[in-house]
Amino acid sequence: xxLPIIAYGDPVLRKVASNIDKDYPKLNDLLANMxxxxxxxxxxxxxxxxxxxxxxxxxxxxxxxxxxxxLSTDEQQQLKGFKQVFINAKIEEETGEEWPFNxxxxxxxxxxxxxxxxxxxxxxxxxxxxxxxxKTYDGLLARVIQHEYDHIEGVLFTDKxxxxxxxxxxxxxxxxxxxxxxxxxxxxxxxxxKGR
Numbered sequence: 001x002x003l004p005i006i007a008y009g010d011p012v013l014r015k016v017a018s019n020i021d022k023d024y025p026k027l028n029d030l031l032a033n034m035x036x037x038x039x040x041x042x043x044x045x046x047x048x049x050x051x052x053x054x055x056x057x058x059x060x061x062x063x064x065x066x067x068x069x070x071l072s073t074d075e076q077q078q079l080k081g082f083k084q085v086f087i088n089a090k091i092e093e094e095t096g097e098e099w100p101f102n103x104x105x106x107x108x109x110x111x112x113x114x115x116x117x118x119x120x121x122x123x124x125x126x127x128x129x130x131x132x133x134x135k136t137y138d139g140l141l142a143r144v145i146q147h148e149y150d151h152i153e154g155v156l157f158t159d160k161x162x163x164x165x166x167x168x169x170x171x172x173x174x175x176x177x178x179x180x181x182x183x184x185x186x187x188x189x190x191x192x193x194k195g196r
Contacts, residue, residue: 003037003051004188008108008156009177011190015054017047017152019088022130024055031085031128034059041185043106045144047151050107052188056088058148065140075139082141089125091149092134094118101143103157109183111172115160117146 006012020027030048034057038046044065047058065071066080096119104112120138123145127133137145147157158166158173175181179189 001033001036002040002186003033004186005037005041005046005106006050006052007176007179007187007189008158008173009190010052010188012049012052012054013107013151013156014154015049016154017049017054017056020055020057027128030057031059035061037186038106041106045148046106047148049151049154056152057086058089058152059083059085060144060148062141062144065144071140078139078141085128086123086145086148087126087128087130089123089149089152091146092122092124094121094146096120096138101140103143103147105147105157106185108156108158108173108176109181109187111158111169111176113157113161113165113169115147115157117143117160121146123149 034046034048034051037051038059038061042064044062045058045060048055061083062079063081063083066076068076071079094117098116098118100114100116102112103115119142120136121142122134122136124132124134150156158169161169177190
């Protein structure tokens with residue numbers, strides 16, 4: 001089932017999300033709905049707060065980036081077929097050089113800005129079967145994970161912009177929060193009643 005994506009300005013996007021346990025009700029249905037919602041919106045990642053749930057789940061599928069001709073063959077291979085559920089994730093460390101990349105977000109449509117992030121992360125998480133993993137990722141893959149991880153920490157990519165950039169996009173963010181935007185996927189805006 002395709003769920004509405006929560007728009008910028010909704011308080012759920014600012015909450016630090018809570019861990020869940022393996023008895024979380026209808027978890028498999030929730031994950032299936034999140035995948036369907038993400039693909040419907042042409043996203044490469046989606047976090048539970050973006051569908052209104054302040055729980056520590058996000059998922060990533062970097063396949064769309066694998067065809068980028070500017071990437072090395074190694075990077076393309078790393079991104080091809082990477083599809084992962086992250087539950088109760090915790091970034092243990094971020095290392096390497098900071099580098100800029102133009103990011104966007106399904107909750108903040110039509111706003112794209114360069115964001116600096118560290119190149120490499122070490123993250124501990126549970127998969128959809130509640131099997132624990134600790135892995136290191138780098139490059140674009142690390143960036144997508146960092147972006148989604150920020151969502152479960154109540155952080156948006158726009159928080160990482162300079163104060164000048166924030167001022168320049170303030171009007172666009174206000175319009176998004178008021179629903180004054182055209183998107184080709186389902187969204188729910190602050191103050192909008194559920195079910196619309």
